[in-house]
Amino acid sequence: MKLIFEMGGPGRGCDLIPDCKAPDCTVGLAQREKKPMLPEVSETEISRHYTELAKQAYGVNDGFYPLGSCTMKYNPKINDQAASLADFTQIHPLQAAADVQGCLEVIGEIEKALCAITGMDACTLQPAAGAHGEFTGLLVIKAYHVSRRDQKRTKIIVPDSAHGTNPASAAMAGFDVVNIPSDANGCVDLEALRAAVGENTAGLMLTNPNTVGLFDPNIAEITSIVHEAGGLCYYDGANLNAIMGIARPGDMGFDVMHLNLHKTFSTPHGGGGPGSGPVACKKFLQEFLPGIRAVKGADGYEMTRGSQTVGNVHGFYGNFLVVVRALCYIMTLGREGIPEAAEGAVLNANYMMHQLKPYYQMAYDHTCMHEFVMTLQREKHERNVSALDIAKALLDHGIHPPTMYFPLIVHEALMVEPTETESRETLDEAVKIFIEVMKQSEETPERMHEYPLAAPIGRPDEVAAARKPVVRYGRE
Numbered sequence: 029m030k031l032i033f034e035m036g037g038p039g040r041g042c043d044l045i046p047d048c049k050a051p052d053c054t055v056g057l058a059q060r061e062k063k064p065m066l067p068e069v070s071e072t073e074i075s076r077h078y079t080e081l082a083k084q085a086y087g088v089n090d091g092f093y094p095l096g097s098c099t100m101k102y103n104p105k106i107n108d109q110a111a112s113l114a115d116f117t118q119i120h121p122l123q124a125a126a127d128v129q130g131c132l133e134v135i136g137e138i139e140k141a142l143c144a145i146t147g148m149d150a151c152t153l154q155p156a157a158g159a160h161g162e163f164t165g166l167l168v169i170k171a172y173h174v175s176r177r178d179q180k181r182t183k184i185i186v187p188d189s190a191h192g193t194n195p196a197s198a199a200m201a202g203f204d205v206v207n208i209p210s211d212a213n214g215c216v217d218l219e220a221l222r223a224a225v226g227e228n229t230a231g232l233m234l235t236n237p238n239t240v241g242l243f244d245p246n247i248a249e250i251t252s253i254v255h256e257a258g259g260l261c262y263y264d265g266a267n268l269n270a271i272m273g274i275a276r277p278g279d280m281g282f283d284v285m286h287l288n289l290h291k292t293f294s295t296p297h298g299g300g301g302p303g304s305g306p307v308a309c310k311k312f313l314q315e316f317l318p319g320i321r322a323v324k325g326a327d328g329y330e331m332t333r334g335s336q337t338v339g340n341v342h343g344f345y346g347n348f349l350v351v352v353r354a355l356c357y358i359m360t361l362g363r364e365g366i367p368e369a370a371e372g373a374v375l376n377a378n379y380m381m382h383q384l385k386p387y388y389q390m391a392y393d394h395t396c397m398h399e400f401v402m403t404l405q406r407e408k409h410e411r412n413v414s415a416l417d418i419a420k421a422l423l424d425h426g427i428h429p430p431t432m433y434f435p436l437i438v439h440e441a442l443m444v445e446p447t448e449t450e451s452r453e454t455l456d457e458a459v460k461i462f463i464e465v466m467k468q469s470e471e472t473p474e475r476m477h478e479y480p481l482a483a484p485i486g487r488p489d490e491v492a493a494a495r496k497p498v499v500r501y502g503r504e
């Protein structure tokens with residue numbers, strides 16, 4: 029595909045932008061020596077250029093997207109419609125509370141809804157992503173210990189199966205990270221946890237269901253071991269899809285957590301669009317939260333701030349329109365629909381896992397939650413076919429590959445999360461393709477390194493693409 033700079037020609041243009049009526053103003057400004065290097069293209073060329081770009085992208089609206097740990101589910105368009113209402117988009121964050129009662133009601137209502145879903149008591153909407161939420165939650169934990177003059181608590185315990193953001197956030201918040209191993213089922217090793225806690229323990233970070241898609245049966249014991257040692261429990265709630273409306277982190281003994289509205293609660297993601305990672309906590313931590321909370325008084329909603337707040341972690345109210353979408357989604361599904369969605373997610377994952385089991389080796393042979401992990405270790409060893417080869421071959425069949433090489437504790441991992449918004453027909457079709465690709469790898473293993481053949485590009489040098497991206501077009 030041509031770059032836009034390689035299209036068009038001198039003097040060509042279009043009238044998408046009206047002529048500027050303002051007089052030229054050059055006083056005091058340095059003059060360019062050369063004309064700016066802008067593409068000169070007709071409206072047709074622009075239109076085709078962007079249409080072509082859109083065609084080369086792949087999203088949930090194109091097809092199956094089982095990217096584990098990311099919850100790439102369909103986001104109902106009505107939520108976008110709500111978020112684009114002028115009453116939400118045409119306001120200014122410095123407007124007085126009396127002027128923006130509707131927006132404050134959104135903030136107040138979503139706090140209630142998220143607390144009901146998580147079993148927490150208060151919530152801030154400021155963090156803009158999951159990792160940002162983790163960082164915020166850890167600052168809250170730190171502020172709590174400092175407020176009790178318990179400064180020796182400098183260690184955060186993180187299991188080796190954790191999402192990479194967990195240890196990174198803990199380090200960024202100034203803690204030392206203590207890694208503990210998982211047991212044979214991918215769950216927390218209780219003995220290792222008991223050995224790790226102590227008077228230096230600030231807290232534990234955990235996700236449950238964990239990153240291999242299993243619900244830890246010892247969860248109550250885990251949180252009480254940490255509490256008895258004087259630490260707090262942080263729940264990574266980035267993927268709430270398996271348990272929302274069914275089990276609550278607050279009831280499992282967690283004190284503070286984040287949720288990813290851009291995974292579970294209907295904001296499209298991938299490509300780095302605005303996200304939202306609200307942090308919810310128990311009452312004893314609420315005064316440490318950043319940002320404002322909207323509290324209903326006699327004269328409507330008022331903004332309140334925590335008396336011991338850790339300070340702002342984002343401007344104003346966070347990514348507010350993502351919050352509008354989430355509230356719309358939660359209200360559409362309601363008390364019955366939320367657990368139904370979770371059940372659908374778990375059912376779909378188990379359905380696919382069982383269909384694939386005779387062909388792919390499962391990393392853990394248990395009933396899974398919203399996702400499951402396969403290992404290509406055997407194939408790698410026997411015929412040099414890796415998880416990457418399988419993933420690349422899937423591209424040629426028009427489905428987005430699963431998450432690869434995560435979690436780190438599983439070798440040659442492929443992690444599949446079908447989500448509840450896929451039909452049985454889609455799952456059956458995907459299963460057929462997975463099986464076909466596995467058969468292909470048995471018959472012609474050496475060809476597996478050549479895929480994809482039908483995608484816009486083959487296999488880029490991923491390290492170079494990430495470390496040395498070419499993001500500017502050079503014309504001497």
Ligand SMILES: *Cc1c(COP(=O)(O)O)cnc(C)c1O
Pocket residue numbers: 097098157158159160191193235264266267288303305
């Ligand atoms: C996605 C995810 C995160 C990080 O969320 P971001 O919004 O990408 O920062 C953290 N933990 C888990 C388990 C996740 O799946």
